Amino acid sequence: MHVVIHSSGTKAMTGKRAGVLRFTGLVVAAWVLGGVWATHFILADRDKSVRGSEAPSQIPIPTAGTTKIASASPLSPGMSQRVQPPDGTKPPLEPDMVEIPGGSFRMGCVSGRECQGDEHPVHTVRIGRFELSKYEVTFEEYDRFTVATGRERTEDEGWGRGRRPVIHVSWEDTVAYARWLSEQTGKRYRLPSEAEWEYAARAGTETKYHFGNDESQLCDYANHWDNSIGSGAPYYEFRNRSCSDGVGARTAIVGSYRANAYGLHDMHGNVWEWVQDCWNGSYRGAPADGSAWESGDCSDRILRGGSWYGGPGVLRSAIRIWSATRNRINLNGFRVARTITP
Numbered sequence: 001m002h003v004v005i006h007s008s009g010t011k012a013m014t015g016k017r018a019g020v021l022r023f024t025g026l027v028v029a030a031w032v033l034g035g036v037w038a039t040h041f042i043l044a045d046r047d048k049s050v051r052g053s054e055a056p057s058q059i060p061i062p063t064a065g066t067t068k069i070a071s072a073s074p075l076s077p078g079m080s081q082r083v084q085p086p087d088g089t090k091p092p093l094e095p096d097m098v099e100i101p102g103g104s105f106r107m108g109c110v111s112g113r114e115c116q117g118d119e120h121p122v123h124t125v126r127i128g129r130f131e132l133s134k135y136e137v138t139f140e141e142y143d144r145f146t147v148a149t150g151r152e153r154t155e156d157e158g159w160g161r162g163r164r165p166v167i168h169v170s171w172e173d174t175v176a177y178a179r180w181l182s183e184q185t186g187k188r189y190r191l192p193s194e195a196e197w198e199y200a201a202r203a204g205t206e207t208k209y210h211f212g213n214d215e216s217q218l219c220d221y222a223n224h225w226d227n228s229i230g231s232g233a234p235y236y237e238f239r240n241r242s243c244s245d246g247v248g249a250r251t252a253i254v255g256s257y258r259a260n261a262y263g264l265h266d267m268h269g270n271v272w273e274w275v276q277d278c279w280n281g282s283y284r285g286a287p288a289d290g291s292a293w294e295s296g297d298c299s300d301r302i303l304r305g306g307s308w309y310g311g312p313g314v315l316r317s318a319i320r321i322w323s324a325t326r327n328r329i330n331l332n333g334f335r336v337a338r339t340i341t342p
């Protein structure tokens, strides 16, 4: 069983089988195998008021159709199928990359809005020049990897593959993909460090989002839990009520929304993005040179940026969550970084 604490401290949910997705002090664990995984921590935000003695109650979880939040992985029978090479044109093997200039920035809760404890202390990080993929890694890119290596087909929830971001990938999968891509190309693909990710997402800003603080503008920049989900969707009350982004309870084709100042798309929303770093509950002792933090709780790794199933609070540039390295759910994907060789 997993337990997720509602922002009001009055609701929670359980799953059929448990994995691990933990949030400091508030979420004990959250996920499901063979059923639905959901948390309105993901949708709304953590609320410091629920720390301490308030015991969560439980609410039912919808289980069918497009409102399904996450399904079992990798155990579904259909998932052992191999992907057939696409007919006709083949997608490029390598993701589109954007060069991110080096510089320094203040990492963590700098906006002062809805910040969480693990976003402190704010600290200055120096980032060297690197490259980051313009989009989240897509099915068409990832499927080339699974076909070539004989890995199991990654589930798409029936939403379609192609230029949708790959989902149901574990942190371990993403590392294997980057290693394979490096081997195939002779270039140095890897996951971004958490600091690199936030630096690239902020693109010089210290606001709640890279475009400012106005939640009504989120629909121009991010596929998230908004008015498009329809009134029958679970946790409808946690949607962004101020706009409609045009995509309901599912992923959107990458690049459907406006980019940030670096030309990166979907840094807010669509899928949570795995980064290299081990989980640490605060930034105390974090590297200041832009490298990944490779000590701490390394059985859990960090995800950034929020997802299609996230409200405005968890789409912030500073938000951090973590998950066990083997977890595969339909909220999580990734993008790749590339080290620039002098």
Ligand SMILES: [Ca+2]
Pocket (backbone or CB within 6 Å): 222, 223, 224, 225, 226, 228, 229, 245, 246, 247, 248, 249, 308
């Ligand atoms: Ca949406």
Ligand SMILES: [Ca+2]
Pocket (backbone or CB within 6 Å): 136, 266, 267, 268, 269, 270, 271, 272, 273, 305, 306
């Ligand atoms: Ca994203």
